[in-house]
Each structure stands twice: as C-alpha cells, then as structure tokens.
C-alpha cells in the first residue's frame with residue numbers, strides 16, 4: 050500500500066518525458082521489492098516455527114527418562130502447547146517414578162522372603178524368580194528373565210501345575226519332595242496372573258518339611274500307641290474269655306489267669322499315665338512361669354523312697370552317699386518323676402545283689418551334674434542312641450513283664466530339656482549303665 054504512492058512519485062517524471070521503458074523498469078523494481086519483503090518475513094517466521102517444533106519433538110521423545118528444559122519464547126500457540134506438555138511430562142515422570150519405586154520395593158520383598166517365588170509367561174519363560182526358589186533347585190542366582198523354566202527346574206510336578214494354571218486360569222496346589230533340596234518337602238501354590246496382558250502364572254513354594262515330619266511323627270506315634278495297647282487288651286480279653294468258658298472252675302489255673310489279667314491292666318494303666326505325662330509336657334512347651342528352687346539331694350532321697358520296695362524285692366542296693374548339696378530351678382514333681390524313672394530302670398534292668406548309685410554335685414563349670422548308675426545288664430551299643438525314642442525298648446519281651454511302657458526315658462528327656470538341661474547315657478553290655486544329667490544351677 051505504501052509502495053504505490055512511492056512508485057507513482059518515482060515514475061511521474063518518466064511519464065512526463067514519455068520514457069515508457071524507464072517507467073516499466075521502475076514499476077518492475079517497485080513490484081519486486083514490495084513482494085520480496087513479506088516473503089522474507091514469512092520465511093523467517095516459518096524457520097522460527099520449525100525450530101520450536103523440533104525442540105518440542107526432542108522434548109517429547111526424551112520423556113519419561115528426563116524432562117528437558119523448554120526454552121521460553123516462540124510463537125504464542127507453541128508456547129501454550131509447550132507449557133501443557135511440560136505440566137503433563139512432570140505428571141508422567143512422577144507416575145513412572147512411583148511405579149518404579151513400587152516395583153523395586155516389591156522385588157526387594159520377594160527377594161528376601163523365605164518362600165520361593167517364580168512367575169512365568171504362557172511359554173513357560175521366567176518373568177521373575179527369587180533367590181529362595183533358585184536355591185531350592187540348586188540353580189545359580191540371580192536367575193535372569195527370559196530363561197525357560199526347563200533350564201532352571203527339572204521337576205515335572207511344578208511344570209504340570211504351571212501348565213494347568215495357564216490352561217484353566219484357576220489356582221492349583223500340590224505337595225512335592227525335592228531330591229535337589231536335601232529331600233525337603235514343599236507345598237506349591239500356583240495362581241494365574243490376571244493383570245498381565247499376556248497370560249502368566251505365579252508359583253509360591255513353601256517349605257513344609259517340619260510340618261510334614263511332625264505329621265509323620267504323629268502318624269507313627271498313633272500307630273505305635275495302637276500297637277502297644279493291642280497286646281495287653283487282647284491278652285485281657287483272651288484270658289477273660291477263657292475263664293468264662295470254664296477255666297473259672299479250673300482250680301490249678303484260674304488264679305494265674307486272673308493275675309495275668311491284672312498285670313496287663315497295670316501295664317495299660319502305666320501306658321495311659323505315661324501318655325498323659327507326655328501330652329502334658331508337650332502342651333506346656335515352655336519352662337514353667339514360676340520355677341521353684343529345688344534341692345537336688347532332697348529330690349534324690351524322695352525318688353529313692355519310691356523305688357525302695359522294688360529294689361528290696363530284687364535284692365538291689367541303692368546308694369546316694371555321694372550326693373552333695375546343690376540346687377536347680379524347675380518343677381519339683383517333674384524332676385522327681387524323671388529321677389524315679391531312671392532309678393526304676395536301674396533297678397529293673399539289674400541283677401540280684403546288683404548296685405544302683407546316685408551322685409549329684411556342682412561341676413567346675415558351675416552346672417549341676419546328677420548321675421544315676423547301675424552295674425546291671427547294660428544296653429547294647431546299637432540301641433544306645435535309640436533308647437530315648439518313644440516306645441523303644443531293647444528287649445520288649447523282657448520289658449513287658451516288668452510293666453515297662455517304653456515311655457520312661459522319653460519322659461526323662463522331655464523333663465530335662467524343658468529345664469534347659471541335657472541327659473546322656475553311657476553303657477556297656479553286661480556291665481551296667483550310667484545316665485548323666487546336666488542342669489543350670491539355681
């Protein structure tokens with residue numbers, strides 16, 4: 050617009066002089082100049098936009114790893130867009146940081162828990178495997194993501210569980226014994242991972258060796274109890290039936306049969322009371338809340354009173370002269386019961402004119418030592434390590450007539466261990482046995 054009056058002013062002289070060529074040339078120059086300036090301006094503006102857009106592009110592609118600075122200025126529209134992008138990028142970055150914090154926390158927890166944890170995808174490729182799981186299978190740790198399950202676990206039961214879970218999309222559970230992990234028993238629980246876009250499953254391996262062994266012990270114990278009860282019960286029933294079927298009138302045998310019934314019922318009563326003691330000991334698993342200060346020689350003396358008659362009948366001599374004053378903490382009736390059981394055995398498994406000796410004294414180490422020794426039949430070396438097991442008897446036939454239950458020594462062991470002490474045995478077949486108790490002093 051400004052160029053038009055300028056151009057007219059410039060060519061006016063040439064029009065007047067009739068120089069048309071000069072007019073055309075000047076008009077062409079004016080036109081050229083007026084159109085070049087906006088083009089130049091536009092190209093400068095376009096360059097600014099291009100640079101800014103390129104900057105925004107770099108900004109977006111660097112997300113979410115870093116949030117680079119966006120330089121201020123530039124076209125207003127792009128400034129607004131940069132502002133919005135920057136606010137959004139900060140939110141994205143916070144979200145990513147939160148998610149990665151959460152994931153490393155979860156990974157740290159899973160890595161240090163005792164249970165083995167394994168996650169696999171639908172091709173049974175490992176997504177996650179903690180050290181506990183790898184150790185159970187003697188695999189090298191850490192187990193890297195992407196390895197196939199087969200490379201780490203050769204156990205078909207686990208593969209089957211995981212395949213079933215991936216197929217049925219429902220939880221599965223199984224028990225298995227791993228030869229690779231010292232024959233330990235495990236409970237494997239597997240669940241589908243629903244949140245994953247691709248199908249996946251997670252498996253948790255729980256070490257139940259202790260539980261399994263306890264269950265086994267309980268089963269064995271019930272079987273042993275039934276077996277122990279069956280013998281006296283069938284003897285009582287058999288002799289009672291014989292008496293009813295006419296032996297009552299048999300003057301030569303009827304008394305003997307009743308005596309046999311009596312001895313078996315005594316045995317049944319002994320088993321019942323020993324089982325009760327053991328179950329009481331099992332129930333109060335801890336040391337008594339208020340233990341008494343017990344004088345050991347006093348307890349030895351009262352235990353000796355309990356076996357005096359049996360010893361006199363078998364002509365076994367009891368000696369407690371080498372008992373020095375010493376004290377321990379515990380329950381009076383329990384420790385006395387343990388001493389009676391040891392003395393009873395020392396008398397029972399002895400010979401006529403045999404000797405039983407009880408000694409007690411504080412040791413140089415400060416502990417209290419109680420020794421019950423006899424010069425009786427002794428215990429074969431192969432049986433020594435088993436005699437504290439429930440119902441274990443070296444010679445069942447010999448133990449039964451004496452009313453033995455095979456629970457006397459297990460009771461001794463339980464009582465002494467509950468008091469924080471130990472009981473051991475030294476024995477030589479045909480020469481005698483020595484039971485040594487060590488307890489903390491009071």
Ligand code: ADP
Pocket residue numbers: 390394395398423425426427428436441442443444448452453454455456457458459481482
């Ligand atoms: P029992 O009721 O048979 O005496 P225990 O548990 O007290 O049961 O003892 C287990 C077994 O250990 C006995 O049957 C016996 O064979 C052996 N035993 C225990 N004490 C002695 C001992 N002093 N001398 C020889 N054998 C013993």
